Amino acid sequence: xxxxxxxxxxxxxxxxxRSAPSxxxxxxxxxxxxxxxxxxxxxxxIDLELPAGQFIGLxxxxxAGKTTTLSMVTGLLRPDMxxxxxxxxxxxxDPVEVKSRIGVLPEGLRLFERLSGRELLGYMGRLxxxxxxxxDKRATQLLDVLDLAGSQHKLVVDYSTGMRKKIGLAAxxxxxxxxxxxxxxxxxxxxVSAQTIRGVLERYTASGATVVFSSHxxxxxxxxxxxxxxxxxxxxxxxxxLADVRGDAPSLQAAFLELVGAGGRDAGDSLDWLGxxxxx
Amino acid sequence: MxxxxxxxxxxxxxxxxxxxxxxxxxxxxxxxxxxxxxxxxGLKGSSKRKAAYFxxxxxxxxxxxxxxxxxxxxxxxxxxxxxxxxxxxxLALGWTFMPLFFPSGDxxxxxxxxxxxxxxxxxxxxxxxxxxxxxxxxxxxxxxAVGSVVAVARGAAGIAAAVVAVPLLVLGCVAxxxxxxxxxxxxxxxxxxxxxxxxxxxxxxxxxxxxNFASQRLFQAGGLARLEPAEAVVRWLPPASAVGMVxxxxxxxxxxxxxxxAVTVLALALLLWFWERSLTSLMxxxxxxxxxAAGPAGKRESAGGTGAWGFLPAGRTGAxxxxxLRYVVRDPKTKSAWVTALAVGVIVPVFNALQGTGSLYLAxxxxxxxxxxxxxxxxxxxxxxxxxxxxxxxxxxxxxxLRARAYALALVTVxxxxxLTTVTGLLVHDWSGYPAALGVALALLxxxxxxxxxxxxxxxxxxxxxxxxxxxxxxxxxxxxxxxFGGMLASALICSPVIALTIFLNVTDxxxxxxxxxxxxxxxxxxxxxxxxxxxxxxxxxxxxEILVAVSKG
Numbered sequence: 001x002x003x004x005x006x007x008x009x010x011x012x013x014x015x016x017x018r019s020a021p022s023x024x025x026x027x028x029x030x031x032x033x034x035x036x037x038x039x040x041x042x043x044x045x046i047d048l049e050l051p052a053g054q055f056i057g058l059x060x061x062x063x064a065g066k067t068t069t070l071s072m073v074t075g076l077l078r079p080d081m082x083x084x085x086x087x088x089x090x091x092x093x094d095p096v097e098v099k100s101r102i103g104v105l106p107e108g109l110r111l112f113e114r115l116s117g118r119e120l121l122g123y124m125g126r127l128x129x130x131x132x133x134x135x136d137k138r139a140t141q142l143l144d145v146l147d148l149a150g151s152q153h154k155l156v157v158d159y160s161t162g163m164r165k166k167i168g169l170a171a172x173x174x175x176x177x178x179x180x181x182x183x184x185x186x187x188x189x190x191x192v193s194a195q196t197i198r199g200v201l202e203r204y205t206a207s208g209a210t211v212v213f214s215s216h217x218x219x220x221x222x223x224x225x226x227x228x229x230x231x232x233x234x235x236x237x238x239x240x241x242l243a244d245v246r247g248d249a250p251s252l253q254a255a256f257l258e259l260v261g262a263g264g265r266d267a268g269d270s271l272d273w274l275g276x277x278x279x280x
Numbered sequence: 281m282x283x284x285x286x287x288x289x290x291x292x293x294x295x296x297x298x299x300x301x302x303x304x305x306x307x308x309x310x311x312x313x314x315x316x317x318x319x320x321x322g323l324k325g326s327s328k329r330k331a332a333y334f335x336x337x338x339x340x341x342x343x344x345x346x347x348x349x350x351x352x353x354x355x356x357x358x359x360x361x362x363x364x365x366x367x368x369x370x371l372a373l374g375w376t377f378m379p380l381f382f383p384s385g386d387x388x389x390x391x392x393x394x395x396x397x398x399x400x401x402x403x404x405x406x407x408x409x410x411x412x413x414x415x416x417x418x419x420x421x422x423x424x425a426v427g428s429v430v431a432v433a434r435g436a437a438g439i440a441a442a443v444v445a446v447p448l449l450v451l452g453c454v455a456x457x458x459x460x461x462x463x464x465x466x467x468x469x470x471x472x473x474x475x476x477x478x479x480x481x482x483x484x485x486x487x488x489x490x491x492n493f494a495s496q497r498l499f500q501a502g503g504l505a506r507l508e509p510a511e512a513v514v515r516w517l518p519p520a521s522a523v524g525m526v527x528x529x530x531x532x533x534x535x536x537x538x539x540x541x542a543v544t545v546l547a548l549a550l551l552l553w554f555w556e557r558s559l560t561s562l563m564x565x566x567x568x569x570x571x572x573a574a575g576p577a578g579k580r581e582s583a584g585g586t587g588a589w590g591f592l593p594a595g596r597t598g599a600x601x602x603x604x605l606r607y608v609v610r611d612p613k614t615k616s617a618w619v620t621a622l623a624v625g626v627i628v629p630v631f632n633a634l635q636g637t638g639s640l641y642l643a644x645x646x647x648x649x650x651x652x653x654x655x656x657x658x659x660x661x662x663x664x665x666x667x668x669x670x671x672x673x674x675x676x677x678x679x680x681x682l683r684a685r686a687y688a689l690a691l692v693t694v695x696x697x698x699x700l701t702t703v704t705g706l707l708v709h710d711w712s713g714y715p716a717a718l719g720v721a722l723a724l725l726x727x728x729x730x731x732x733x734x735x736x737x738x739x740x741x742x743x744x745x746x747x748x749x750x751x752x753x754x755x756x757x758x759x760x761x762x763x764x765f766g767g768m769l770a771s772a773l774i775c776s777p778v779i780a781l782t783i784f785l786n787v788t789d790x791x792x793x794x795x796x797x798x799x800x801x802x803x804x805x806x807x808x809x810x811x812x813x814x815x816x817x818x819x820x821x822x823x824x825x826e827i828l829v830a831v832s833k834g
Contacts, residue, residue, distance in 0.1 A: 075669075076669065112667060157471060171667070
């Protein structure tokens with residue numbers, strides 16, 4: 001049940017110049033989180049402590065339980081067991097404190113797509129309790145920075161994937177949350193939009209906020225994150241500063257394959273008929 | 281027709297012939313075979329689909345044969361001409377609008393699939409027309425056309441005209457459908473086209489009501505003779521003019537028949553020419569998706585908070601009302617439900633009043649129809665409900681959310697009910713009952729808001745966004761029906777004190793006191809709605825994840 005290598009907190013990693021993460025309070029604490037869908041156990045008891053002020057990657061193969069975990073952490077899915085604390089407040093018993101502190105961009109859920117990009121931001125800001133004028137001011141700036149000003153009056157239903165992710169990110173940032181949870185924010189996004197999203201997120205974490213995002217693109221995680229948690233089959237296989245998790249492996253990709261037990265798998269000889277030199 | 285046909289795209293028939301030098305192969309049999317294979321392959325593998333196809337084939341054939349026989353029986357009837365001419369016009373109308381509401385029914389209909397093939401427009405149009413004649417729809421039309429001409433053909437001239445008229449009518453209908461579809465293919469393949477398809481449910485719902493009242497009225501008001509003026513015009517409108525021609529020829533009016541034949545043939549030729557032109561232009565211009573991406577940003581809408589929206593309250597209440605009302609206009613499913621409710625709400629009291637069977641109290645029907653829109657509020661959000669869920673932390677937030685949605689509904693329904701009751705009052709000349717009727721309507725509306733809020737919290741279910749007739753995700757139909765029917769019964773119970781008071785005042789002949797039902801009904805409705813929202817709100821706040829799961833299916 002409990003995982004073999006749960007390295008919570010994080011010893012001082014590669015970045016000595018940064019203030020030591022271990023001395024900070026945790027942005028998110030997850031204790032014994034379980035979720036089962038019928039026969040299938042999606043999340044099998046997770047304990048995690050995510051340090052504040054860092055760029056945190058939750059990596060794992062498809063079906064590892066990343067989306068389920070993020071949904072439970074953000075209050076969108078009720079766990080069967082376990083506790084989640086954001087900035088010290090329980091997500092399920094103290095939603096007032098938690099919901100104003102977090103921003104969410106889930107994967108696979110819709111937006112209010114029959115609103116234009118600007119209308120969507122205006123709507124979300126007012127739902128969050130921001131004054132109208134302040135909402136509109138922030139919306140204008142976010143639309144500008146995310147390169148959406150030109151299509152702000154188009155309906156979201158007509159947006160491309162990259163534009164949807166960007167408007168979703170804007171909606172998640174509007175109320176200036178302390179912790180931002182993004183589920184596969186770069187999935188299906190073109191390189192230009194990805195760079196824009198990246199720039200905004202880097203600026204946001206530099207100010208002391210925390211970003212938690214899930215991905216299965218290791219290169220991306222390696223280049224963006226300070227801290228990673230590796231998930232497979234509903235469990236955490238390793239967690240800690242990037243350098244610690246990578247260890248001696250040449251890349252995070254290699255370390256990851258080893259951790260999830262896919263390192264030795266090879267296409268091997270089973271496809272020996274495939275290729276130019278083989279017999280037809 | 282020019283013989284400049286395309287090089288053969290199907291080299292399979294003529295082995296080893298150089299494609300460029302191949303003689304002009306007749307495309308028509310190729311396309312007819314293609315259509316037959318598409319139908320056959322569409323049925324492969326799925327026994328359910330096969331069953332559905334053959335059931336619909338058998339049903340339409342049975343209906344077509346019955347209709348054909350029914351029409352044939354009309355032979356010799358004085359009104360036979362009127363009936364068949366109008367029937368042909370309705371048939372043509374159906375064919376014209378069918379492709380707009382049921383796109384993607386025919387794969388050979390989509391010219392973008394043919395764009396890479398070296399085909400010239402004229403043989404292509406011929407081939408497409410021929411392949412369009414294969415299918416259940418054309419067979420059905422053929423049966424009706426045969427029945428129609430049998431009903432009116434008399435004498436040698438009539439029979440000769442009938443032999444010409446049947447193919448002209450069927451070809452005219454099919455050509456109409458294809459040219460309308462081709463001219464609108466850019467629309468049909470876009471998001472707007474899919475929206476339009478969803479609205480077809482609305483057309484059918486409202487159309488059925490109108491047809492019902494129209495037929496009742498027709499049979500009450502002296503029957504078919506009333507339709508003759510319309511028929512005099514329609515018999516000159518192609519392709520119904522083909523049937524008109526048979527009638528004219530049978531009555532010996534050969535000049536008129538010739539004129540009608542000329543009009544029919546000319547219209548068919550024009551239609552084919554138009555189809556060929558739009559097909560050609562379609563094949564050499566980029567499709568809608570590219571244009572949308574390359575074009576400048578869409579229309580400028582007024583920014584939030586300006587104009588009439590400025591009158592809405594600030595904060596969550598105003599924002600939610602604004603979003604709800606925008607969805608009524610922009611979301612095809614929501615729009616379809618609202619317009620159906622608004623239209624049926626008018627049709628029932630007004631048409632009943634026009635027929636002399638009206639009552640002021642039928643105006644309550646509109647309030648009830650619109651009240652149903654309060655049901656499954658969160659299902660209407662689809663999985664976008666997570667955005668709402670993220671902002672609800674307390675029962676107070678949930679109450680404000682539900683209250684704003686109820687306000688948005690009331691903002692339309694209350695004035696609508698007042699106007700509708702007034703119009704019905706005008707039509708039935710019954711002003712003494714007016715305050716009571718309005719009071720009952722408002723009490724009913726309040727009760728519907730109350731039970732709607734409770735059902736939204738207790739029985740949320742997904743509304744699939746595609747398809748005009750799929751309003752519940754698979755497996756949730758029981759939940760939906762339980763919510764709506766249980767809710768409607770409960771609404772009737774909740775406003776029963778107001779109804780009982782009205783009945784009491786009327787039965788005991790205290791007409792002068794019925795005005796009291798108006799303020800009482802309004803107050804009762806307001807109280808019921810408030811209580812419902814109050815009770816529903818804590819449950820919504822408590823079960824946000826469960827509601828999200830329920831509305832995210834399908």
